[in-house]
Amino acid sequence: MAHYDCDVAVIGAGTAGISAERKARGEGAKTLLIDPYFNGTTCATVGCMPSKLLIAASDAMAAVRGAGAFGIKAEGKVDGPAVLERVRRFRDEFAGGVRASFDRLPEDVPLRGRARFTAPGELETDQGDTVSAKAVVVATGSAPAIPGPFKDFGDLILTNESIFELKDLPDSMGVIGAGAIGVELAQAMARLGVRVELYDMGHTIAGMPAETGGVLRDLLALEFNLHMGVTPEAEQVKKGVRITYEGHEAEFERLLIAAGRPPNLDGLDLEKSGMAFDEDGRPVVNPDCLQCTDVPVFMAGDVNGVRPLLHEASDEGAIAGYNAAHFPDIRRTDRKTALAITFTRPSAAIVGILPSNDNDLVTGRADFSNQGRSRVEDRAGGMIRVHADRKTGKLVGADLCLPDGEHIAHQMAWIIGLGIDAGAAKDLPFYHPTIEEGVKSAFRDLCAAIEAGVHWTTDEGSPPGV
Amino acid sequence: MAHYDCDVAVIGAGTAGISAERKARGEGAKTLLIDPYFNGTTCATVGCMPSKLLIAASDAMAAVRGAGAFGIKAEGKVDGPAVLERVRRFRDEFAGGVRASFDRLPEDVPLRGRARFTAPGELETDQGDTVSAKAVVVATGSAPAIPGPFKDFGDLILTNESIFELKDLPDSMGVIGAGAIGVELAQAMARLGVRVELYDMGHTIAGMPAETGGVLRDLLALEFNLHMGVTPEAEQVKKGVRITYEGHEAEFERLLIAAGRPPNLDGLDLEKSGMAFDEDGRPVVNPDCLQCTDVPVFMAGDVNGVRPLLHEASDEGAIAGYNAAHFPDIRRTDRKTALAITFTRPSAAIVGILPSNDNDLVTGRADFSNQGRSRVEDRAGGMIRVHADRKTGKLVGADLCLPDGEHIAHQMAWIIGLGIDAGAAKDLPFYHPTIEEGVKSAFRDLCAAIEAGVHWTTDEGSPPGV
Numbered sequence: 001m002a003h004y005d006c007d008v009a010v011i012g013a014g015t016a017g018i019s020a021e022r023k024a025r026g027e028g029a030k031t032l033l034i035d036p037y038f039n040g041t042t043c044a045t046v047g048c049m050p051s052k053l054l055i056a057a058s059d060a061m062a063a064v065r066g067a068g069a070f071g072i073k074a075e076g077k078v079d080g081p082a083v084l085e086r087v088r089r090f091r092d093e094f095a096g097g098v099r100a101s102f103d104r105l106p107e108d109v110p111l112r113g114r115a116r117f118t119a120p121g122e123l124e125t126d127q128g129d130t131v132s133a134k135a136v137v138v139a140t141g142s143a144p145a146i147p148g149p150f151k152d153f154g155d156l157i158l159t160n161e162s163i164f165e166l167k168d169l170p171d172s173m174g175v176i177g178a179g180a181i182g183v184e185l186a187q188a189m190a191r192l193g194v195r196v197e198l199y200d201m202g203h204t205i206a207g208m209p210a211e212t213g214g215v216l217r218d219l220l221a222l223e224f225n226l227h228m229g230v231t232p233e234a235e236q237v238k239k240g241v242r243i244t245y246e247g248h249e250a251e252f253e254r255l256l257i258a259a260g261r262p263p264n265l266d267g268l269d270l271e272k273s274g275m276a277f278d279e280d281g282r283p284v285v286n287p288d289c290l291q292c293t294d295v296p297v298f299m300a301g302d303v304n305g306v307r308p309l310l311h312e313a314s315d316e317g318a319i320a321g322y323n324a325a326h327f328p329d330i331r332r333t334d335r336k337t338a339l340a341i342t343f344t345r346p347s348a349a350i351v352g353i354l355p356s357n358d359n360d361l362v363t364g365r366a367d368f369s370n371q372g373r374s375r376v377e378d379r380a381g382g383m384i385r386v387h388a389d390r391k392t393g394k395l396v397g398a399d400l401c402l403p404d405g406e407h408i409a410h411q412m413a414w415i416i417g418l419g420i421d422a423g424a425a426k427d428l429p430f431y432h433p434t435i436e437e438g439v440k441s442a443f444r445d446l447c448a449a450i451e452a453g454v455h456w457t458t459d460e461g462s463p464p465g466v
Numbered sequence: 467m468a469h470y471d472c473d474v475a476v477i478g479a480g481t482a483g484i485s486a487e488r489k490a491r492g493e494g495a496k497t498l499l500i501d502p503y504f505n506g507t508t509c510a511t512v513g514c515m516p517s518k519l520l521i522a523a524s525d526a527m528a529a530v531r532g533a534g535a536f537g538i539k540a541e542g543k544v545d546g547p548a549v550l551e552r553v554r555r556f557r558d559e560f561a562g563g564v565r566a567s568f569d570r571l572p573e574d575v576p577l578r579g580r581a582r583f584t585a586p587g588e589l590e591t592d593q594g595d596t597v598s599a600k601a602v603v604v605a606t607g608s609a610p611a612i613p614g615p616f617k618d619f620g621d622l623i624l625t626n627e628s629i630f631e632l633k634d635l636p637d638s639m640g641v642i643g644a645g646a647i648g649v650e651l652a653q654a655m656a657r658l659g660v661r662v663e664l665y666d667m668g669h670t671i672a673g674m675p676a677e678t679g680g681v682l683r684d685l686l687a688l689e690f691n692l693h694m695g696v697t698p699e700a701e702q703v704k705k706g707v708r709i710t711y712e713g714h715e716a717e718f719e720r721l722l723i724a725a726g727r728p729p730n731l732d733g734l735d736l737e738k739s740g741m742a743f744d745e746d747g748r749p750v751v752n753p754d755c756l757q758c759t760d761v762p763v764f765m766a767g768d769v770n771g772v773r774p775l776l777h778e779a780s781d782e783g784a785i786a787g788y789n790a791a792h793f794p795d796i797r798r799t800d801r802k803t804a805l806a807i808t809f810t811r812p813s814a815a816i817v818g819i820l821p822s823n824d825n826d827l828v829t830g831r832a833d834f835s836n837q838g839r840s841r842v843e844d845r846a847g848g849m850i851r852v853h854a855d856r857k858t859g860k861l862v863g864a865d866l867c868l869p870d871g872e873h874i875a876h877q878m879a880w881i882i883g884l885g886i887d888a889g890a891a892k893d894l895p896f897y898h899p900t901i902e903e904g905v906k907s908a909f910r911d912l913c914a915a916i917e918a919g920v921h922w923t924t925d926e927g928s929p930p931g932v
Contacts, residue, residue: 056843315925413894432776456788
C-alpha cells in the first residue's frame with residue numbers, strides 16, 4: 001500500500017495502454033502503467049494472432065482438399081491436437097514478446113493492480129495503492145459478451161478467450177454471431193473438419209454492406225450453414241448443446257459465442273472521474289483527440305468503441321498518451337482512412353466511407369466470379385465496390401470480399417487516404433495477370449458511372465489484350 | 467493479291483497491336499491489322515497465362531508438402547498429364563477469348579499475312595498484298611533466343627513456346643537463364659517433382675539488384691540448384707542432354723532455354739521504312755511517344771524492348787495507335803511507374819527507380835525472415851528495400867522478394883506514382899497482423915535513414931503492441 005504521484009496514469013497494459021505510456025513518457029511525462037496481470041495484449045493472446053494461426057492451419061487443409069483441381073492427387077488428415085499445439089506455441093511466443101517488453105520498462109513505471117477512480121485525478125487499486133495523476137488514460141480493452149441464454153453452460157461455451165486453449169478440435173461447433181470473429185473462426189473450424197453452423201439475429205456478415213456481404217455469405221455457405229435473422233434457443237443436452245429455432249434443431253459439442261466484445265468499463269467507477277456520459281450511460285469520447293468531454297481523462301483502444309482494431313489501438317494510444325502528457329494543450333488529428341479486414345477466405349474488408357443517407361456517392365463494381373487470375377488459382381469468387389464523391393470524383397471508400405482481399409484493402413485505404421480521384425485510380429499501373437486487374441474493372445465501372453473518358457494512353461480492352 | 471490504302475497499318479495482332487489498332491480506329495483512322503496467324507497474344511498463348519497456370523499447380527503441390535507444419539498430415543502425388551491438361555485447357559480458353567475478339571473487328575480491318583516494308587509508308591505481305599499507310603505501328607513482339615550451343619538439340623530443347631505443349635512432366639529439366647521466365651518455370655517444375663538445375667552466365671536473378679536478388683536466390687536454392695556465373699556446355703546423350711562446366715556434370719531429359727526474348731525484327735525490312743538505327747543496328751524509339759526517330763513509324767510492345775510486359779504493351783499500343791492516327795501531331799506522355807513482377811515464391815518485383823551512379827537515393831530495408839504474419843503462415847523469408855530521393859525524401863523506388871510480393875509491388879508502384887514521401891508512407895494505415903507491417907518496418911528504416919521523426923499520432927513500437 002503506497003501512494004504514487006505522476007503526470008500520466010495509464011490503466012491497462014494492452015496495445016493502446018503500452019503505446020500511450022510510451023508516448024507520454026517520451027513526451028517527458030512521469031508515467032504509471034497499471035494492470036492486474038501484465039499478461040500481454042488481446043491481439044497476441046486471444047485475438048489477431050491465434051486466430052490467424054488457426055486460419056493458417058485451415059488454409060493448409062483447404063489447400064490439400066483443393067489440390068485435385070490442379071492435377072495433384074492429395075489426401076490429408078487433420079491432427080487436431082497438433083494444430084492447436086502449433087497455435088499455442090506461436091501464440092505464446094508472440095505474447096512472450098509483449099511480456100518481455102514489460103521487463104524493459106523503467107522500474108517505477110509498471111504498477112500491478114486493478115485501478116478505479118475515487119475522484120477526478122485520483123485512483124485506487126485493488127492492492128490498496130493510491131495514485132494522483134494529472135491525466136489518466138483508460139485503456140482497459142474489451143471482453144466477449146455472453147448473452148443471457150448462454151450464461152449457464154459452463155465449459156460447453158467457447159469464446160475467443162477460451163477456444164485456443166482446447167486440447168483437440170471438437171467434432172461439432174455452433175457459432176453465435178456473424179461478426180468478424182464469428183465468421184473467421186466458423187470457417188477455419190469448418191475447413192479443419194469440424195461440423196459448423198452459424199446463427200445470427202441479424203443479416204449482417206462481418207459488418208459488411210448488404211451487397212458485398214451477400215456475396216461473402218454465399219461463398220461461406222459453400223463451407224458451412226449460416227442461419228441469419230434467427231433467434232436461436234439453446235439447451236444443454238447429454239453430448240453438448242442443442243440449438244433450436246422455428247423447426248430447426250441441431251446439436252453441437254461446443255458453442256462459440258461471438259456476440260460482440262463490449263468495453264471493459266465495470267469497476268472503473270468512471271462516474272467519479274468527472275467525465276460526462278451520453279443518454280445510454282456511455283462515456284463521451286472525442287475521436288479526434290480521445291479526450292472524455294473536457295476532463296483530463298482519455299480513452300484509447302477497444303474500450304472507447306471507436307475503432308476496435310489493433311492498428312487503431314496503437315495509434316489511439318499514441319494520441320491519448322501525447323495529449324495526456326501535454327494536457328491541457330490538446331492536439332487533434334484527422335484519423336487515418338478507416339480500414340477493417342475480416343480474414344475469411346476470400347478475405348473481406350471495409351475501407352473509408354460507404355454510401356449512406358448522409359452522403360452522395362457513385363459506386364463502381366467488379367465481380368470476381370470469372371476473374372482471370374482468380375480462375376487460374378481456382379479461387380474465383382467475390383466482389384469489390386469502390387465509391388467516389390459524386391461532385392468531386394474523389395475516391396472515398398471501398399468494400400470488398402475477394403482473393404487476397406487483405407492486400408487489396410490496403411491498396412484502397414492508401415490511395416483513398418492520398419486523395420486521388422476515380423480517373424487517376426483507373427490509370428494506375430495494373431500488372432497482368434493479377435487480382436488487381438479485377439480492381440481496375442471496378443475503377444472503370446466507376447469512371448463510366450461518373451462519365452469519365454478513357455485516357456489517351458490507355459487501351460479500353462478488358463482484360464488487356466482482348 | 468490486292469492493294470489497300472489506310473491511315474494506320476498495324477503489323478502484329480498481339481497485345482500491343484490489338485490495342486494500337488483499336489485506339490487508332492477510335493481516333494477516326496482507317497486501319498489495317500496485319501498478322502500471319504491471328505492466333506492470340508504472347509501473354510495468353512505462351513506467356514503470362516500458361517506460366518501462372520503451371521505455377522498454380524506447383525503451389526498446390528507445395529501446399530500439400532507444407533501442410534505438416536500446421537498439423538495436417540497430407541500426402542500428394544503429381545499427375546503430370548492432368549497438370550498439363552489443365553494448363554492447356556485454361557490457356558486455350560483465355561487465348562480463345564482473344565481470338566473471338568478478332569471476329570468482332572470490322573471486316574475490312576484484319577489482313578492475313580506477314581508484312582514487310584518496301585518503302586516509307588509502303589508494305590507488302592507474303593500473300594502478295596500491298597498496303598499504303600500514312601503511318602505504321604510495328605508490334606511484332608519477341609521470340610525466345612536459342613543460343614548457338616543449343617540450336618541442334620531438336621525436341622530436347624524447350625522454350626516458353628513449347629513447354630506447355632508437353633504431354634507429361636519430364637523427370638528432369640535443365641534450365642538455361644535466370645531471368646523471370648527461367649526462375650518461374652524452374653521453381654514451378656521443381657515443386658511439381660521434376661529434378662531441376664538452373665545455369666546462368668551472370669549473377670543476376672530475375673533482373674533483381676544484388677541484395678534482394680541474393681535473398682531470392684537463397685530461397686530458391688532451397689528448392690533447386692542454381693549455378694550462377696558459369697558457362698555450361700551441352701551435349702546430346704542417350705537419355706537427353708548432358709550439361710558440364712568446370713567439374714560439374716548433370717544430365718537432363720529436357721533443357722529449357724530461357725535466355726531472353728529478342729524483338730521480332732527479321733523480315734520487316736525496317737531499313738526501307740526511312741527510320742534511323744543506333745550503332746548496334748537497333749531502331750531508335752522514343753519511349754515517351756513510341757515514334758521511330760522522325761518518321762511515321764511507331765513501335766509498341768515487346769518489339770521495342772522498352773518494357774516487355776503485358777500491361778505496358780497494352781499502354782504502348784494505345785500510345786502508338788493514338789500518335790499514328792494523329793501523325794504528325796505527336797503527343798508525349800510520362801510513362802507510369804515501372805513495375806516488373808516475377809511470380810516465384812516468394813514473388814519478386816522491381817518498382818520505379820533503384821539506386822545507381824546516376825542518382826542519390828536513401829534506402830530503407832526490412833527483412834522478412836522473422837516477420838510475424840509470414841511466420842504464422844510458415845512462409846517467412848524475403849526482403850524489401852524502399853528508396854527515397856535524399857534531398858526531397860520522396861519515395862522513388864522499391865525492390866522486393868517476399869510473401870504475396872505481387873500485391874506489395876502494386877502498393878509500392880501506386881504510392882510512388884502518387885508522389886508521397888517516406889514519412890507519409892510510414893504513416894499510412896497498416897493492419898495487423900499483415901505482410902504490410904513488414905513493409906512499414908522498411909519505411910521506418912528509411913525515415914530513420916533520412917532522420918525523419920516519429921509523428922505524434924504514431925507509436926514507435928514494432929510490431930505494434932510491443
